Amino acid sequence: MQPFAYHRASSLEDALRHGAMEGASYLAGGTTLVDLMRIGVMRPDRLIDLRDVAELRGFDTGGETLRFGALASMAEVADDIVLRQDYPALAESLLLAASAQLRNMATVGGNLLQRTRCMYFRDTRYQACNKRSPGSGCAALDGVNRQHAVLGGSERCIATMPSDWAVALTAFDAAVEIAGPQGRRTMPIDSFHISYGEHPEAETALRPGEILTAILVPANRAGRTSCYAKVRDRESFAFAISSAAVALRMEGGRVAEARIALGGLSTTPWRATAAEALLRGRSLDESSMKEAAARAMDGADPRPGNAFKVELGRRTVEDALLRAARRAEEGDAA
Amino acid sequence: MSEAHHPAAAPPRAVPPAPDGDWPIATLTLRVNGQAHRLAMDTRTTLLDALRDHLGLTGAKPGCNQGACGACTVLIDGKRMNACLTLAVATQGQEITTIEGLAEGEALHPMQQAFIDHDAFQCGYCTPGQIISAVACIREGHAGSAEEIREFMSGNLCRCGAYPNIVKAVQDVAAKGGA
The missing domain is CATH 1.10.150.120 ([2Fe-2S]-binding domain)
Known part of the structure; x- marks a missing residue:
């Protein structure tokens, strides 16, 4: 690991002042940063520890807007009773991620900033990684790409975005609050993670020195029906091969509102707006669900190693739709 | 800490310390199993290495060194965490419990x-x-x-x-x- 200076910030202002220095990285739960520093992928000169910045802590799941301080741990948010009842997809996306230990350490803000699990990105013995060293190429395009994206990739990079929480937040039109040297701003989560295009080294809209301070979710009654379906290579403690967050609002047996976002299949959290539109006004039956699932995977660009993900993605969407429909029925009955 | 996993690593750069930061040696107090220890160590030292190499508490084990195996699990302020992904310098002010701190004398937990x-x-x-x-x-x-x-x-x-x-x-x- 490269030597670094350590500073524990006493306030947001203090953090921003130190974060503006060359080579600085902010430290929250450390589950991505310390890991990548240990294997030489990230090499900051200074760590600005945010743990004492009180205004980044805490969360509130009541009211018209849910607000999650960036430093709230994945475990404490996943355990929130209100979130579990009113937004099961949000709680499940956290609970189905990582391990109990990592959920105690990792924060809901840092979760959105975690780096891809692409093994070529993580292994510095591979020279070609446009994300790690811009312009060096992409070893995954013709390499072992079983875990890689079939949606949103480019000829520069097909690494998946690993956050489950980001996918569930995307389904609910969440926003992120950002503080920086130039002041504060808020942006929708679906423009926070940026498409790779020519520059896969840039993953989020966060500018140097900025801090993600909070996550905001507009209250939504469809949240109660929501679910997060996640397909993994093993039953627990694994990243998604394919996942879907779905929420439904039914009126008179027909879909009034459908929200569908995909994970594990794409380079950014993937909102399936065309599939949502297809369902609107229709009843939920086998054919409408199959059509919507197929529409959700429109534009998929598979490679030999990950071609199975196109069909798997469809089935994951169908599974999530079925579960959300069941929850909507149970809600009506209650 | 082994550098063996990344032979391509560049030589360390000379970095001036942050105005009120610790570099490269931090002096810190670790509270482990109810005892406070005043220690000086490289800022890069993980909690796992601090426990094992500085305090001789070898119960927590290095396994994967990437948070995947749990052999290094300790309690920090009562919550289980991976000591291999925790920087020792970041645990100041927190109470750490290791396997050595579970038993009451000769009576096993x-x-x-x-x-x-x-x-x-x-x-x-x-x-x-x-x-x-x-x-x-x-x-x-x-x-x-x-x-x-x-x-x-x-x-x-x-x-x-x-x-x-x-x-x-x-x-x-x-x-x-x-x-």
Whole structure:
């Protein structure tokens, strides 16, 4: 690991002042940063520890807007009773991620900033990684790409975005609050993670020195029906091969509102707006669900190693739709 | 800390210390198993290496060194965490509990006794992490069924495959009123 200076910030202002220095990285739960520093992928000169910045802590799941301080741990948010009842997809996306230990350490803000699990990105013995060293190429395009994206990739990079929480937040039109040297701003989560295009080294809209301070979710009654379906290579403690967050609002047996976002299949959290539109006004039956699932995977660009993900993605969407429909029925009955 | 995993690593750059930061040696106080230790160490030292190499507490084990195996699990302010991904310098002001801090003198902690009673280990390398994690699993209220225990113990791998007996040990302690 490269030597670094350590500073524990006493306030947001203090953090921003130190974060503006060359080579600085902010430290929250450390589950991505310390890991990548240990294997030489990230090499900051200074760590600005945010743990004492009180205004980044805490969360509130009541009211018209849910607000999650960036430093709230994945475990404490996943355990929130209100979130579990009113937004099961949000709680499940956290609970189905990582391990109990990592959920105690990792924060809901840092979760959105975690780096891809692409093994070529993580292994510095591979020279070609446009994300790690811009312009060096992409070893995954013709390499072992079983875990890689079939949606949103480019000829520069097909690494998946690993956050489950980001996918569930995307389904609910969440926003992120950002503080920086130039002041504060808020942006929708679906423009926070940026498409790779020519520059896969840039993953989020966060500018140097900025801090993600909070996550905001507009209250939504469809949240109660929501679910997060996640397909993994093993039953627990694994990243998604394919996942879907779905929420439904039914009126008179027909879909009034459908929200569908995909994970594990794409380079950014993937909102399936065309599939949502297809369902609107229709009843939920086998054919409408199959059509919507197929529409959700429109534009998929598979490679030999990950071609199975196109069909798997469809089935994951169908599974999530079925579960959300069941929850909507149970809600009506209650 | 081994640099062996990344031979391509560039030589260290000369970095001026932050105005009020620690570099490259931090002086810090670690509170472990109820005792405070004043120590000086490289800022890069993980909590796991600080426990093992600076304090001689070798119960927590290095396994994967990337948060994937749980052999290094310790309690930090009562919550189970991976010591391999925790910087020692970042744990100042927190209370750390390791496997060495569970027993009351010669009297084993109920979870330690349960692991013996249920033959919940073979080689024993993952066992300190398993036991610490199991204690936390019960305290969190996540040991209500075998299925729940398996899910909430998934951060602790056992290459010997002692899982069925580990689940029995956790169920036993949970049934007797917890950890």
